Amino acid sequence: MLRPIPAAIGLRYLRAKRRNGFISFISLASILGIAIGVTVLITTLAVMSGFQKEIRDRMLGMVAHATISADGDTLSNWQRAVDVAREDPRVAGAAPYVDTQALLRGRRNEPAAVRAIVPEDEAQVSDLTTSMVIGKLEDLQPGTFNIVLGRELALWLGVGVGDSVIVTTDFQVTPMGAVPQLKRFTVSGIFEAGYQDFDRRLAVVNLSDAQRLLRIGDGVTGVRLKLHDMDRAQQVTRDLVHKLGGVYRVSDWSIENANMFRALKLEKTMIGILLSLIIVMGSFNLVASQVSLVTDKQADIAILRTLGLTPGGVMQVFMVQGTMIGVIGTILGITGGLLLTFNLEHILGAIERLFGVVLMPEDVYYVTGLPIDLQVSDVVMIASVALVMAFVATIYPALRAARTAPAEALRYE
Numbered sequence: 001m002l003r004p005i006p007a008a009i010g011l012r013y014l015r016a017k018r019r020n021g022f023i024s025f026i027s028l029a030s031i032l033g034i035a036i037g038v039t040v041l042i043t044t045l046a047v048m049s050g051f052q053k054e055i056r057d058r059m060l061g062m063v064a065h066a067t068i069s070a071d072g073d074t075l076s077n078w079q080r081a082v083d084v085a086r087e088d089p090r091v092a093g094a095a096p097y098v099d100t101q102a103l104l105r106g107r108r109n110e111p112a113a114v115r116a117i118v119p120e121d122e123a124q125v126s127d128l129t130t131s132m133v134i135g136k137l138e139d140l141q142p143g144t145f146n147i148v149l150g151r152e153l154a155l156w157l158g159v160g161v162g163d164s165v166i167v168t169t170d171f172q173v174t175p176m177g178a179v180p181q182l183k184r185f186t187v188s189g190i191f192e193a194g195y196q197d198f199d200r201r202l203a204v205v206n207l208s209d210a211q212r213l214l215r216i217g218d219g220v221t222g223v224r225l226k227l228h229d230m231d232r233a234q235q236v237t238r239d240l241v242h243k244l245g246g247v248y249r250v251s252d253w254s255i256e257n258a259n260m261f262r263a264l265k266l267e268k269t270m271i272g273i274l275l276s277l278i279i280v281m282g283s284f285n286l287v288a289s290q291v292s293l294v295t296d297k298q299a300d301i302a303i304l305r306t307l308g309l310t311p312g313g314v315m316q317v318f319m320v321q322g323t324m325i326g327v328i329g330t331i332l333g334i335t336g337g338l339l340l341t342f343n344l345e346h347i348l349g350a351i352e353r354l355f356g357v358v359l360m361p362e363d364v365y366y367v368t369g370l371p372i373d374l375q376v377s378d379v380v381m382i383a384s385v386a387l388v389m390a391f392v393a394t395i396y397p398a399l400r401a402a403r404t405a406p407a408e409a410l411r412y413e
Helices: 005-015 021-060 078-087 151-157 196-201 207-214 230-244 258-296 298-306 311-342 344-355 376-393 395-402 406-410
Strands: 066-070 091-105 109-117 132-134 146-150 164-174 177-191 202-206 222-227 248-252
Touching (some): 109 207, 146 151, 164 202, 222 230, 230 248, 298 311, 311 376
Antiparallel strands (some): 066 248, 091 222, 132 177, 164 177
């Protein structure tokens, strides 16, 4: 098949042996620099995406995808809100809840968020049932005043199953003055969500017991929703509020945890930008190799010009040759990145066994393995950046080659 002359010559230069071994070394360094940069970027972003996914899954396993609450203090007609939500095919589950802040007193005092639930409905909206490590969620029966604590919260309070915890909530105004509302609860279970904000700061009680403690009658804070597609949370809550026909407050997981997800996204972006400097270094090596190649091929350029090749054609010769170096480096980097990413956990395990160290302690990272989430969009973006940088790196050497004067180049040949 016929190919354009500049492309054919550029590919021939790519395969030809260099008279100057230093030029070959710089070209090899360019390929390796781009390949290493692509490999490191793919692996790093895959690990960071894995940690983000792990944090999001654990967080959303304990919080609702969306909530509907009253515009005032409590939601009184919550039964209708639950019924309307469950009729929506986009809603996987709905359950009422009460949230309040309290001071818990065991052997030590510790502030915590107290969440009141209906144990039978909790499995529809969260993973709390499967997070129980001691006891069962069904032990939170009305009138028993049992309480379930996060694992770290129980340790800080110095209590275990069967011990008593004094729950102190808001002050109530009486003829004797402001008196705190106190109630003794019995620890009936302990859960571990694997996310510190819940394990350290969350206690769970029965909805009926919380209503009696807070003296709110049959009211609740709101209704928690779990959706089949959590990315549609805002649209679903707006539609449900429109059906209910009143004034409500709506929220979803992306709003309640916006700062954390923004921080994680920013961290991933900044790490990607910093590591892309490795590809930039490879591109600088490519500029150096191409400039050296242009100097080495002065006579060839002059002959091509005398045979009728235009300056634009000369540019294409060296741009094709340099771009192909970038393509080879990118392909090697993608291959290496995929192999390293899929075998990273085995590599870390081998390093731990060889040196007798634990690189990821479970009590620090809350994970037993290295979470990896390789996203095709990340790979495509990294490959595109590498190819663009390689292409840009060929422009200056190609322009220099195009400006070569045939007479000057052949004068001393």
